[in-house]
Amino acid sequence: MATRDTLSPKESQCSSGADYAALALEALQEPADAAYAKELMDREADGCQFTKDLAACAIVYKALGEQSRAEELLQTAEDYCMSGEEQIALAEAKFKVLGDKAAAVGAYEKALKETSNLDSLIELAKNVMRVIADSAFAKKVLEKAEAKISRAVEFSKLAAAAAEHVLDKDYAAAIFSKAADKLTSVPDLLALAGEVTKTLGDPQKAKALYERALAGATDFSAAKTLIESAKQTGDTVFMQATLKKAGDLASATGEYIDLAEGLASVGDKPGAAALLDKAEEAVAGLDEMQKLVTAVEAHLADDAERLARVKVKLEKRQANHVRYMEFQQLEKEAASVKQFLALAERVRLELEDPFYSAKLIEAAEALLDGTGYQFSRYKPILVAVDKNLDDTEWLGRLLDRAAENATDSISFRDLAVTAATLKHRELGVAKARAYLAAREAALAANANAGVYDTAKLAEASFAATQDAAEASRLLEAARTQATDHYALLHIGRLYASMGNAAKADELFTAAAAACSNGDACIQFIDRLKGFALPADVLKKWYAECGGHMKVPADKLRWAEGIADALNDKVWATEAYSSLAGQFTGSDAARFELSRRSRADLNYFGAARRH
Structure with a gap:
């Protein structure tokens, strides 16, 4: 029973005016003890200084029928009101003391402006529904919360509040729908689906979320x-x-x-x-x-x-169990890529177990991951997969990653050749051709790509596919970009390496014709010497180049090259003889000095001392 005798022991637990007001309201429950309730309020109300306490006391005085006292305390409560939390207490008091819903909503509006986090906004919406039962305003509160959330648990909490406290399942469904549009991770979608079932009791909506989670x-x-x-x-x-x-x-x-x-x-x-x-x-x-x-x-x-x-x-596993145990021990001891790959090959040969081999190769690859990509380091992995497994998907992934990282011509050529010579030949050749085509397209789109880039692509193409026609097509494209004897010689050398001597001679001839002076002829023959051609072939091409010299000074420089570059004194003597009489004045002196130093075998004396 709610009487002075049953309630007065609880006074020791009260620490604020709101606590005493709650005790007084309990005293007013049947069988009511109004005298005790009034005694509590008269004793405590005048000492209250906070809006929450004053508003609670005003509500009790209203219940006691003392309207003027209630309004007096309510006004003081409003005068002291400063925070959003106090506005909530004031709103409840205005509605219960004055019956003024508009005034209560005004206080709730002020509370809403000062409330920002999800839990506080949900509590505000619950209070609105408990006090004034205004679902439209409660929804407005929850909409503010909606703009501030992003996680599945937050959307679920908000939707549950909409359905349970605002009694608006349609709005709860809309919240879940927006959450479904924003969330993408499987855990979030699963959590959301569970809450949809719990809150809306709609298995079809939940199933749609489960299916999205499955797809993701x-x-x-x-x-x-x-x-x-x-x-x-x-x-x-x-x-x-x-x-x-x-x-x-x-x-x-x-x-x-x-x-x-x-x-x-x-x-x-x-x-x-x-x-x-x-x-x-x-x-x-x-x-x-x-x-x-x-x-x-x-x-x-x-x-x-x-x-x-x-x-x-x-039965085979059981029969080879000891061997498997031995290999598992070796696996534990392996610490390098080389060791894992060697073990993978032994497993293939001795146990004929491709899955165990795959596991060991994966361990080798894991050692390289995160260390920076270099094709020379990953190439053994690629070769091991090709040799020991029949896993074209893994092989394709390794090849594609290598292609993505093959930024220089050396690594690209190595990749193309490696791909084209794999045991899985059909896959390898297809990949090599695709990479070559992609590299050609990239060069075509690059305004800075030059003759040597195209020539290197042709070299890589032939090395990988041995397709002379395709390589020749690329070399002809490079030839259109060549502007000097260096580039023409380079293209000619590539033709020669492909076994196309006629084309090589054609390019060497063009290179000789491109030499515009004696110095260029010497550069021409120096480069040809690097191709390891026989002496008589070198002489042929140098003579070809000399035939394009028209000015005596260039002819003289060309003749010097016979001695300096080819070390052919006899030919040099003949060349100087043919040039005699073509120089006058200082040029004649220079010619004579050049001839004596390069073609006169006795210029430094018949017998030299060393």
Whole structure:
């Protein structure tokens, strides 16, 4: 009973005017003790200095029928009001003491301006509904909160408040809809779907979110979480889709087996068989093989051919168990890329287990990841995958990554040649040609690309594909860019390396014709000497170049090259003889000095001292 005798012991727990006001209101409940309630208020009200306490006391005086005293305290409460929280207390008092909803809304408006975080705004909306039951204003409060949130848990909390306290399920559904548009991660979508079911009781809306989460799952852990959610929906079709998606993302035997058992439990035997196929391919140990046999016996016992096959494999594992243990110990001791790759090849040769080999190659690749890409370091990984596995997807990924990082001509040529000579020849040649075409397109779009860039591409093309016609096409394109004897000689050398002597001679002839002076002729022959041509061939081309010299001074410089570059004194003597009489004055003196120093064998004396 709410009387002085039952309530007075609680006074020791009161620490504010609002606490005493709450006790007084309790005293006014049937059977009411109004005298005790008034005694409490008369004792405490005059000492109150905060809006919350004054407003609470004003509400009690209103209940006691003392309107003037209530209004007096309410005015003092308004005079002292400073914060948003106090405006909320003032709004309740204005409505309960004065019956003035507009005044209460005005106080709530002021509180709304000063309230910003989600929890406080939800509490404000709840207070509005409890005091004045104005769902429109409560929705306005929640809309302010909506503009400040971004996480799934926040959207869910806001929607729950809309449905439970504002009694507006349509608005709650709109909040969930906006959240669905903004959120993309699988955990967020799953959390949202769970709250949609809980708050709206709408399994179709929840299912749409689950399906989005399923479509966005990119790893096995996310897909596994979806499986648990699918169980809760009770939707067999969705459960099958979830299990199949998880199967696409799984990589370990145990994962495939668990998923296969899940599909078998919902009646999808073909799906279970497909996952057990993957499990069989991925087995990497005796325990996994045993689990696979058990799963086949449990779910596909009528597949006699499969059951017999996996049992044979189990027997092989059991027979080679000691060897597997030895290799696993070597795997633990391996610390370098070279060691892992060597072990992977031994596994292929000695155990004929490509999945264990793949695991070891993956470990080798992991050692390189994060260290900065260099094709020379990743090339052994690529070669190991090609040699030991039949995994074209992995091989393609390695090749494409190399192509992305092949910024210089040396690494690009190495990549193209490596790709074209892989054991998986069809894939390798297709990739090499694609990279060559892409490089050609990039050069065409690059205004700064020059003759040597195109020539290097031609060189890489021939080295990779041995397609002389294609390489020749590129070399002819380079030739249109050549403007001097250096570039023409370079293109000619590439033709020669391809075995096209006629084209090489054509380019060498053009290079000789491009030499405009004696110095250029010497540069021409120096470059040809680097091609390791026979002496008589060098003489032929130098004579060709000399034939283009018209000015005596250039002819003299060309003659000097016979002695200096080719060390052919006899030919030099003949050349100087043919030039005699073409110089006068100082030029004649220079000619004579040049002749004596290069063509006169006795110029420094018949016998030299060393």
